[in-house]
Amino acid sequence: MPREALARIGRALAGLVLASVLGGAADKPAPLDVGHWRQAFARPNHAPTPAENSATPEKIALGAKLFEDTRLSGSGDMACSSCHQADLSFSDGIDRHVGHDGQPLDRRTPPLWNLAWGLSFFWDGRASSLEDQAMGPIENEREMAGNLQTALRALDSDPQMRKAFAFAFPDDPAVTQANLAKALAAFQRTLVSPETRFDRWVKGDDKALEPDELAGFSLFVGKAGCVACHQGWRFTDEAFHDIGLPSEDKGRGPILGVSAANHAFKTPSLRERVWSAPYMHDGSLATFDDVVAHYAEHVVERPTLSADLPRRIELDNEERAQLVAFLDTLSSDDPPRPASLPTKAMSWGATAEAVPASTVSQKDKRFTPGTIILKLGEALRIVNDDTRVHNVRLDGPGKSFNSDAQNPGDTVTIGFDSPGHYDVICGIHPDMRLSVDVAQAR
Ligand code: HEC
Ligand code: HEC
Incomplete structure (x- = not known):
């Protein structure tokens, strides 16, 4: 055998060994933590x-x-x-x-x-x-x-x-x-999607999902990384992400006046989507197969791509079919009719006890602490110790603030001239809420 060919085989073998060392542990899917996910996807009562x-x-x-x-x-x-x-x-x-x-x-x-x-x-x-x-x-x-x-x-x-x-x-x-x-x-508000097979599984019926559907769910919450954005029983984090579609539409960016949020759109729910094809803000993807193929191989590289979007997802044909089979379990078999749920007055306000603090973390898309008391004259420091870009905003009576893009590592500082209550949010992740009470210094 010529030396060059031998060397090629040698390199290929080394590559294989390396791949199995690197990929081996990571490729073996962790067993599904059924209890955890059943809780994470439980439907509300109201x-x-x-x-x-x-x-x-x-x-x-x-x-x-x-x-x-x-x-x-x-x-x-x-x-x-x-x-x-x-x-x-x-x-x-x-x-x-x-x-x-x-x-x-x-x-x-x-x-x-x-x-x-x-x-x-x-x-x-x-x-x-x-x-x-x-x-x-x-x-x-x-x-x-x-x-x-x-x-x-x-x-x-x-x-x-x-x-x-x-x-x-x-x-x-x-x-x-x-x-x-x-x-x-x-x-x-009465248009609540009815329970589907997936919900029966969530409630404890192990037989409600076929093995390939359950395998699809494991991929969804595992190596395919979908759950980073499609989370909770509605399958949305209510946040804005650029998922690399080729569309020119700038989406959230112009609304916030923050170019880091260009091409970002609200994560849609995945409930009853069998009935609502085609998909995405521009209707550019006709089927779930096309959607999965997008995430696996058609993501357009852009600086604005969401930090929550896995940069590389390896999915073979069987795995893609399993993901699609799982997505189907979130829809009814016949055109769905709204479920009726009793209503409950909502309160977005602070539920936690307010603590004295002037520095707030943003790790894991959460302001911590989330409810603070600040003394008048004290500055509020909000530290981006998260992996994502945030946009700190305050639109209150008598005071408004917009941090523009706050990159990981950046700290923004807000001063207050008068006592009162202020609500701070992130324009890109609107479920991040920080309640600030500015108290007269004594
Ligand atoms: C980084 C956050 C993120 C991740 C991760 C993510 N999605 Fe999405 N998904 C979105 C956003 C945002 C849209 C809407 C994008 C648009 O229209 O521009 C979307 C749209 C969809 C849609 C179309 C829904 C509709 O009604 O149009 C489906 C289906 C979907 N995603 C499934 C998945 C699957 C399956 C995965 C895992 C392979 C996944 N998503 C991973 C954020 C995400
Ligand atoms: C000509 C078609 C059309 C008609 C008529 C129409 N809509 Fe829409 N609706 C749309 C489109 C397109 C969007 C998305 C626009 C966008 O996001 O920029 C939308 C968005 C919405 C949304 C936002 C949903 C979400 O997930 O954020 C709601 C709610 C809504 N429409 C309710 C209504 C109501 C109520 C009416 C009647 C007063 C109505 N629509 C009439 C096409 C229509």
Whole structure:
């Protein structure tokens, strides 16, 4: 055998040995910690509802009617339900709906399940409540192209509608923009996705999932790294990530004015997604197979890629099929109907006891401590000891602050001129909340 060929075999063998030394331990999947994951994905018993818009049956019934009402659109031929169709997970089955000008809209119609738990709305999170969100499509030139005042007048001239508004809002019985928004929001909060086979497994039924589906779940929470962002029973961290799709859309960046958040979109829930293809903000991926292939081999390298996105995922064909089989278990076999859950007034406020502190950590996407008391004149230092880019923001009465991109290792300092209560959040990870009480120094 020629020396060159021998050397080649030698190198190949050395490579194999090295690969098995390096890869060996890492490739063997850790056994699934069933107890831990069953707890992490358990469904809640209540749906949250804001104190200022309690869920009454009359309000929900009015919202359901308005959702179907074409008088909300300028042309009188389009309702919310024209795009958000119940049988398609309140989506529309196409990549991008055609707008009033005949051109496709910029983004895909998202499904509307489980938004009662949402922290921000739209793909880029530009609305902070469902009440705020509702006026968007009505006045949007390209979506419903409506005029709110015209729509309100049309509803007000309908005696049935006036009655329905009066029942829904006994303290303020009028057809107003605020009441319209509240009714639509209250109805949408009832769209809770029903239990699926996966939930039966979570509740302890070992037989509810087939072996390949369970293998797919192990990959999802294991080497495929999906659970870094698709977490909790809704399968979303409510945060914004660039996952390397080729789209030019800048997403969250322009909303925050922070270029480090360019191409980042809100992590979608994965519930009932069998009914809502195609996928992603631009509807560019037709099937779950395409989605898995994206994560495994088509991620566009960019400086803005999320720190939570594994840089390399090796998935063979069998593993890809297992992941897809698992994703299917999060959807119903027939077009799902909303589950009904009792509601509970939500409180985003601090639950922990406030502690005196002037330095706060951001490790693991959490402000620690999360509830602090600061003396007036003392500066607040927020240290990014996390692996992710954050964007510290304070939008309070009398004070606003925006750190821009706060890279790992950066510390931001905020001073306060007057005593009071301040809420600090991260614009990229809105579930990070820090409550600050600035007390008069004695
Ligand atoms: C022409 C199609 C169309 C109509 C009509 C429409 N929407 Fe939408 N909806 C969309 C699109 C597209 C988006 C995503 C836009 C974006 O993220 O920039 C969206 C986003 C939403 C969201 C945000 C969901 C999330 O996950 O953040 C909600 C809630 C919503 N719409 C409710 C409504 C309501 C209520 C109405 C009626 C008042 C309505 N929509 C009418 C297409 C439509
Ligand atoms: C870094 C966070 C992150 C990780 C890790 C991640 N995802 Fe996603 N996922 C997202 C975001 C953000 C989107 C929406 C992106 C967009 O539209 O631009 C998304 C979209 C999806 C969608 C489409 C949902 C829809 O309704 O359009 C599916 C399905 C999905 N991911 C499955 C997975 C699977 C399977 C894995 C593991 C292989 C995974 N994701 C890993 C953040 C993540």
